[in-house]
Amino acid sequence: MASLIAPLSATECHRSNLASSKAMLAAADRRVFLPMYGFTESFNVSVAAALVLQRLLDAAHESRGQLPAAELAALRLQWYTELARSDEQLRTFLELARAGGAAPFADTRRPEAHRAEQRADGLRKASFQCE
C-alpha cells in the first residue's frame, strides 16, 4: 500500500513543513479554484477535494480503467485473492485473473436482495443490543 520513505530528521521535517504551502504554490503549474456564489469564501477541505475531483474526473472520464498493464494485473490478483470465499472459488478466480479478468458490471451497485439483507442486518443488530 504505502511506500514509506525513510524519515528525515525531525527539524528538517518542520522546516519544510512551515514553508510547505508557499513551496507548493511556487511549484504549481496552474492554480485552480472552485467558483463560489455565497458570502462564504472557502469550502471544507474534504468537500473541496470531492468537488475538484468530480470536475476533473468528468473531464478525464475516458482515462478510467487505463492503469498500466502490470499494475492492473497485480491489483486484479490481489483483490481476487482477498475476495474469494472458498478454496474452490479462489482457484476459479485465479484462473479468471490469469485469463485477463471477469466481465465487469455496468456499475458497482449491489443487488436488491443484498441491500435488503444489509438493512435487516442493521435492524437485527440493533434489536440484539436492546435485549
Place this chain on the structure above:
Amino acid sequence: MSSARALLVAACAVVTLVLLRFRKRRALRDAETSSSEISSKGFLVCSMCKRLQMHTCYTAKQARRHDHLRKCRGCVATFEATPEYLEESATRRAQAVAARTAKARTPVVLPSVADSVDDPLRLARKAETVLCGRTERVCLVLENCSDDLNHVAIMRTCEALGVQRVWLVQAATKPTEADDASADVKRLACSRARRRHEARAAQRGLGFDPLLGVRRAQLYAQHLDVQVFQSTAACVLAARTEGRALWVTDLAQDALPLGSDVAALAAVLPPKVAIVVGSEGAGVSQV
C-alpha cells in the same frame, strides 16, 4: 515409325494449346488495364450513358467509384432532383448516422450488466468493475491534513471516485525537547485537534497514524496507491519525474475556475495531473 509420328503430332497439339491459353490470358489482362489507363489520362466511363468523358464531368466522389457504378454529372442530375431520390438519400443518411452513434456508444456487450445474487463470479466481477473505474490520470495530493475526520472523508471519496493515486505530504510530527523548533511548529504539532484525535484513538483502543488517521482511513487506503512524502519538495520532485502537471487549489484572482464546462476543462487538462488541496496554511481546512 508411325508411333513416332503420332508422338510428334501430340507434342505440337500441346504446344499450340499452351500458346492459345497464354494469349487469351494476356488479352484478358489488357482488357482489365485499359480502363485504368484511360482514367490516368483523365478520361472516365459513365455507367449510365456509357460515354467516355473528361474527369471534369464527374464529381470527385463519383470519379473514385468503380467503372460499373460511376455516373457523370449529367446522369446524376437526371435522378438527383426527384423527390423519391431525395427522400431515400435522407433516410439512408439518417440510418448511417444512427449506426455510427450506436457503434460509438455501445459499451462492450456483457453477459449480464447488473450485479445479481446468483452469479457465482459476482465477487470477481465486482472487483473487475472497480478496476475498470480506476484512473491514474488525476492524482490527489493532500498536504498537512491534520484533521482526522477530513482525512477519512477524503480517502473515502477518492476510493469511491476511483482516484487510484493519493499522495500524502507528512505533517509536522511532535517535536522533541532536543529540537529547536519554532513556536509555530510546536503549536502545530501539538495542536489541540491532534491531541484530541490521539486521545480518542487511544480510548477506543485503535492505532493512530498521524497520516492515515485511525483504522477507518487505513481501511479505505488499502485499496488505493498511497504514497507518503516527507516534504513538499519530495512530492514536487515526484510529480516532475512522473511528468505530472501540478495544479493547486488557490483563491488567487488569476486562478483557473473549475466551472461546469467539461469540454473546456478537458481541453486544458494535461495527460497527467496532480491536484493539491488544503494547501493554505498547515492543516487549515480551506481552499
